[in-house]
Amino acid sequence: MALIAILPGDGIGPEVTAQARRVLEALDLGLSFEEAPVGGAAYHAMGHPLPETTLDLAKRADAILFGAVGDPTCDALERQFRPEQAILGLRKALGFWANLRPATMMPGMEDASTLRPEIAAKIDMVIVRELVGDVYFGEKGRRQTEDGRRQGYDVMSYAEDEVRRIAVVGFEMARRRRKSLISVDKANVLETSQLWRDVVNEVAADYDDVALQHMYVDNAAMQMVRNPGQFDVVITGNLFGDILSDQASMCVGSIGMLPSASLRDWSGDNGLYEPIHGSAPDIAGQGKANPCAAILSAAMLLRHSLDNEAAAQRIEAAVAKALSGGIRTPDMGGSHTTSQMGDAVLAAL
Structure with missing residues (x-):
């Protein structure tokens, strides 16, 4: 059973990763999930943006689904304690080049x-x-x-x-x-x-x-x-x-449409997958965030780390079908919520 580390992070990170997880669970691939704090959320809870327990989970996991980091309340901290150091630290510690x-x-x-x-x-x-x-x-x-x-x-x-x-x-x-x-x-x-x-x-x-x-x-x-x-x-x-x-x-x-994969070799072993957008604290908790990039990042996770091209294509096709049906979050000029976009993708699956 493949272990997926869920690192939601700050701002809209928890909202979009929640929808990506819903999609992965709906595919019924026998995946297991474990969540840990990272970024500003981890600093406020544990005194460091990348706690040892979070780093340990990242190292043990078969793949990492990452949300976003960035918290204005942390802007005055010394650089090593700022939320952004979490993603830089993960890249360095796990060799994602x-x-x-x-x-x-x-x-x-x-x-x-x-x-x-x-x-x-x-x-x-x-x-x-x-x-x-x-x-x-x-x-x-x-x-x-x-x-x-x-x-x-x-x-x-x-x-x-x-x-x-x-x-x-x-x-x-x-x-x-x-x-x-x-x-x-x-x-x-x-x-x-x-x-x-x-x-x-x-x-x-x-x-x-x-x-x-x-x-x-x-x-x-x-x-x-x-x-x-x-x-x-x-x-x-x-x-x-x-x-x-x-x-x-x-x-x-x-920017809410683009996924990404961070890998340490061509095989995709233990990769990190995240939307390229930031934490968008100005819209956090309002249901306005576009989860498509996070959902498409989950598709990349299946393709590169779990070698499941068929499931990856199913997710991508479901996102395309949801969008073709007129579902749009505010960043795309629509009024649908984060969860409604997730619902539409699940329905298309």
Whole structure:
């Protein structure tokens, strides 16, 4: 019996993970679930955003379903106690270095995008984001310049093996899709990006069936709204991937629609699955949160960690059917509640 760790977190996290769990339970796959606090909720209850008991559960589980972290009441805490350190700590402790973020326009949802419907309809991409390097994990701090000014610094760096392994994931995924890979960097001004580009070119020699294109991140951001249909699989670093995947979410109509998977190898062993949205404390507890990203994250959990493609496709088809039936939460211009969206997906199942 596979064990799924449920880490709801803060804000709307508990609301959306509850709907994802309902869907997983409805499939009757013999899964077991165990829940633990994380983020601001864990800090308030146990004095740390990632308690040892929560980390232990994450290590024991076959997969992790994660909600969201972020609590304004924790903003004044020292950095190591802030809610966001929970997800960073999980990524580091469990070695989750590959982040898969699919963005697909579901039929009938074109009107939710700010792009013209005929352009939005072509969106079908996966952003593969490196997750444990770059400025997020590099040396950082504050210092004083010689003339007395305060200065903050964050070091961006990648070792060649870190680039190579994420490139392999990107090429493997492209090989399974439309055989097109775009590598996003800023090699014209960043030495880190030049190394990234050099290593990606080296890996490309083993994938002559995949078309590789390099694109500067500023151009990629522009092209994503100009012609998103040209993107199949995108590989990029931690910082650029964070930004571009949020942009992709708005191209498909809502950040509440995009799931993600954080993996430590191509097999998906013990992966972490979460919606890419934040904790949205301004709407927490109001039934306004869109649970689709969390539900679709559960589908990715089945696909990558439990190797159940059929069940994953059932969930994705159910979400598409619910949306085609006109169910919309407020982020998509509708008035249905979080639980009503969950009800509609369950009915479609």
